[in-house]
Amino acid sequence: MHSVVCIKQVPDSAQIRVHPVTNTIMRQGVPAIINPYDLFALEEALRLKDKHGGRVTVITMGPPQAEAALRKALSYGADEIILVTDKAFAGADTLATSFALASAIRKIHETHPVTLVFTGKQTIDGDTAQVGPGIAKRLELQLLTYVSRINEVDEGEGTITVERRAEGGVQLLKTALPCLVTMLEGTNDMRRGSLPDQLRAARHEMTRWDRVAAGIEDVTRIGLKGSPTVVNKVFTPSPRAEKAEMVTVDSGRAADLAVELIARLGQRFPVVEAELARRAG
Amino acid sequence: MSNNAPVKKKRKFELDPRLAAYKGVWVFIEHERGQVHPVSWELLGEGRKLADMLGVELAGVVLAAPGDDGKRFCHDAFAYGADLCYLMESPVLKDYRNDPFTRGMTELVNTYQPEVLLLGATTQGRDLAGSVATTLLTGLTADCTSLTIDLDNRSLAATRPTFGGSLLCTIVTLNYRPQMATVRPRVMAMPERQEGRGGRIVEHPLAMAEESIITKVLDYIPDDSRDKPQLPFADIIVSGGKGLAKAENFQLVWDLARVLGAEVGASRPVVQAGWAELDRQVGQSGKTVRPKLYIAAGISGAIQHRVGMEGADCIIAINNDPNAPIFDFAHYGIVGDALQILPALTDAFRQKLATTRRAG
Numbered sequence: 001m002h003s004v005v006c007i008k009q010v011p012d013s014a015q016i017r018v019h020p021v022t023n024t025i026m027r028q029g030v031p032a033i034i035n036p037y038d039l040f041a042l043e044e045a046l047r048l049k050d051k052h053g054g055r056v057t058v059i060t061m062g063p064p065q066a067e068a069a070l071r072k073a074l075s076y077g078a079d080e081i082i083l084v085t086d087k088a089f090a091g092a093d094t095l096a097t098s099f100a101l102a103s104a105i106r107k108i109h110e111t112h113p114v115t116l117v118f119t120g121k122q123t124i125d126g127d128t129a130q131v132g133p134g135i136a137k138r139l140e141l142q143l144l145t146y147v148s149r150i151n152e153v154d155e156g157e158g159t160i161t162v163e164r165r166a167e168g169g170v171q172l173l174k175t176a177l178p179c180l181v182t183m184l185e186g187t188n189d190m191r192r193g194s195l196p197d198q199l200r201a202a203r204h205e206m207t208r209w210d211r212v213a214a215g216i217e218d219v220t221r222i223g224l225k226g227s228p229t230v231v232n233k234v235f236t237p238s239p240r241a242e243k244a245e246m247v248t249v250d251s252g253r254a255a256d257l258a259v260e261l262i263a264r265l266g267q268r269f270p271v272v273e274a275e276l277a278r279r280a281g
Numbered sequence: 282m283s284n285n286a287p288v289k290k291k292r293k294f295e296l297d298p299r300l301a302a303y304k305g306v307w308v309f310i311e312h313e314r315g316q317v318h319p320v321s322w323e324l325l326g327e328g329r330k331l332a333d334m335l336g337v338e339l340a341g342v343v344l345a346a347p348g349d350d351g352k353r354f355c356h357d358a359f360a361y362g363a364d365l366c367y368l369m370e371s372p373v374l375k376d377y378r379n380d381p382f383t384r385g386m387t388e389l390v391n392t393y394q395p396e397v398l399l400l401g402a403t404t405q406g407r408d409l410a411g412s413v414a415t416t417l418l419t420g421l422t423a424d425c426t427s428l429t430i431d432l433d434n435r436s437l438a439a440t441r442p443t444f445g446g447s448l449l450c451t452i453v454t455l456n457y458r459p460q461m462a463t464v465r466p467r468v469m470a471m472p473e474r475q476e477g478r479g480g481r482i483v484e485h486p487l488a489m490a491e492e493s494i495i496t497k498v499l500d501y502i503p504d505d506s507r508d509k510p511q512l513p514f515a516d517i518i519v520s521g522g523k524g525l526a527k528a529e530n531f532q533l534v535w536d537l538a539r540v541l542g543a544e545v546g547a548s549r550p551v552v553q554a555g556w557a558e559l560d561r562q563v564g565q566s567g568k569t570v571r572p573k574l575y576i577a578a579g580i581s582g583a584i585q586h587r588v589g590m591e592g593a594d595c596i597i598a599i600n601n602d603p604n605a606p607i608f609d610f611a612h613y614g615i616v617g618d619a620l621q622i623l624p625a626l627t628d629a630f631r632q633k634l635a636t637t638r639r640a641g
Contacts, residue, residue: 013585015443025403073334098415125445126421127566133379133411142496143379145408167313167403168375173378186559198356204548211314228420229456234443234450237584242606244598254621258629261597261613264490269421269612275573279542280637 001054001155004105004120005078006135009062009069010125033169037120040183041191045118046077046191048153054115057078061089061100067206069123075201084106091224094126098134099221104214105139108116110208115155117180131183136180144173145182153177155258173262188214303458304331307395309386310341310354311405313377314503317354318473320401322361324464326472327428328399329362331437334430338364340395342570344385344487356378356526359480361472366480367393371487375406376498385487390417392485395459396519397437399428402463408412410463419486420454421461422613424565426468426588437462446585461466467569467592469512495580504615510560511546512568519547520590521556524579524600524619528556533623534578540631546570548580563590576617576626582607599623 003079011030045056047101058073060066061084070081084104092100105117118243122129129145136225146165153160164171167254186268193201216222247264249256266273301552308328311318332339340356345351347370351586355366367389373381386478390398398413400406400423414421422439425472436453438459443450454460512518519541521534531551538545547557549564563570565585575593580586582598582605590596591610598611599619607615615622 011445013447016480017447042529046309079400080393083578094411094421095415095418124566126423127409127442129407130411130414130421130423131536133408134415136379137383137395137412137415137597143412144496145379146404165404166501166504167311167318167405169314169501169503171376171498172502174498174499177497228418229422229452230455232451232453237449237587239609243609244596244611246608246614246616254625255618255628257615257617257622258625261615262629262633265595265597265613268529269574272574272595276541276634276636280634 001048001052001115001153002112002197003054003056003118004049004108004114004115005042005045005056005058005073006101006131007042007058007060007073007120008035008071008123009033009060010035010123010261013124017071023117032065034072035120035123037122037124037183038183038242039120040187041118041120042073042078043188043190044181044183044240045116048116048150052153052155055112056114057082057111058082059101059104059108059151060083061092061104063098069212070206071201072206074204076191076197077197080207081145081204082207082209084209084214086214088211088219088223089229092222092224093229094128094130094225096222096226097227098131098138099226100216101131102135102138103216105135106211107213108217111145115178116160117141117178119180119182121182121184132180132182133154142175144175144179146184147181148184148187148193150181196205284313284390296298300458300557301397301455304396305337305340305395306335306397307340307342307367307399307407307459308358309400309406310343310358310366311403311500313353313405315350316407316500317357318401318403318466320403320406320464320466321358323466323469323471324401325358325361325363325401327464329472331428331430335396335431336434337396340364341366342386342389343367344369344374346370346372349375355480356480356629359478362391362475362477364480366482367529368482370484371489373487373489373491373494378475378494378496379408379412379500380494380496381487381489382409383416383532384489386413388487389485390459391545393483397457400459400461400463402465404430406463410461414425414461417456417459419459419461420459421463422452422454423463425462425464428462428464433520442565442584443454446583446588447607447624449584460474465569466569470571470592510544510558512546512561512563512570515544516573517541518544518546518563518570518572518590518593519543519578520548520580521549521551521577521578521619522553522580523550524552524581526579526620531556531622532626533620537576537623537627537630540627540634548586556620577607578623579613580607581605582610
């Protein structure tokens, strides 16, 4: 059993601030973390290894700093980590990203045949959920998205059975290995890295693959050139034409504020008044 | 340059003639267990505007098994604004599966060549959109909060939150067709249903045998929705944020919600802190809601929250920071301590409802 887990290093979005004047992201001091959704994928891969043996390879495409995310993954118990990094990847949208990652996974497969590819359901910075399906299509793997549970992996038979979140229920799906799984959040708890693994992670010699090492010849398929989508502008939303009507009362008492608010509400928003009447009825 | 008049920068752009043949706006009509997902109708409403701007037809795309009522879904799509529907029926399209749906959709796109293809950002729509875009090697923009057409070059300008919902960005797909986008449920308004509005159905077969499909659906377990929060379709929502200071205080949100018969929502930091469950998170990474009344207590109003609730008819914001961004888009603002105002509102609404009840 060989699982390849794709992770992404992302800024901790809870701590992102936007510069009030220039409307640009203030990156300084924002800690970089492993995309939280990817941890569910990594933990699932580690559990399969606990049960069936084999290995877990973790890869990421990103700038040299993304090394830290990979070392963290190693400290949780991954066997191998690969940083796919090249200036030529800069500006990649999801189509170009899935092309590069698929090429790297194909390369990994040459030396260690891959049973399962894992991704998180989406990242917290891009929120697209497009790279997982993209990799599956490019590698012609069966795609299992939003998996809430892996019920069974039968290596002998070459099959996997999973529970997949659909809109109004759960699909029980069975497919053939190798395949690609995107894990849903909240499906497991990431283990704590053992002390030996933490030491190993700190000392581990990083494997860095540039474009050529990742098996990519055609530069028009990666980076900006390989990206059909173009970001035209980045901006903050404009306030409504009218700002909020501020409710104040002379007494300053909360009870009076509440009564005043409800009185004004009824006059300006008949739709709310009608809804309240319906509930009173 | 001799004069100082500002020169408007224009992107020089010629669409490849082969791509210029792509015409029309399409909406994927998503269904599960005999029900069309309402996001499909919301998208038809939005698609209608885009099609009218472009001067082209609006089409629904229905992929279904013969016993699935596909024809009825087409007629519903006409009532919500579609001019025509592409109907692909095959036994392999029973239950959503990635392979047959991707194959069916790509075949329809390659045959009939739409310039815009919209899908709901649901588990089904996102699974399909990512696969179709990769197969067709075209651009896809996820979770758009507004869509329009740049008439200079007929391109779809798709706006979505970026950087974890700290900013918005507008994305275009220039020399690729179709231009694809997904939109989350409840982001766009539900269009009026026009009974008796007709359209034409274009049937297209799918030559795919069950034996060639690797993934099998063994079972489907419907959710027991009775105990699950139903935020997206709630008419009144009371939401709490980190301004409530600690987990115990979140009870004040529940108290007001109980009096109003409202659903309880929460901001992302509150969910991350474990004060409320994930199903209650409102915002870009949670649920998008369109209630008649939204009461936000102790929520600052970051973009990532705003895009999830600004479709509400009336927003009441309570925050102790007079400069909180939420006052830029709320309808009513109260500057003050939510811990005092929430109980006061609970009492005042209880009285108001009692008075209305007596009067009625």
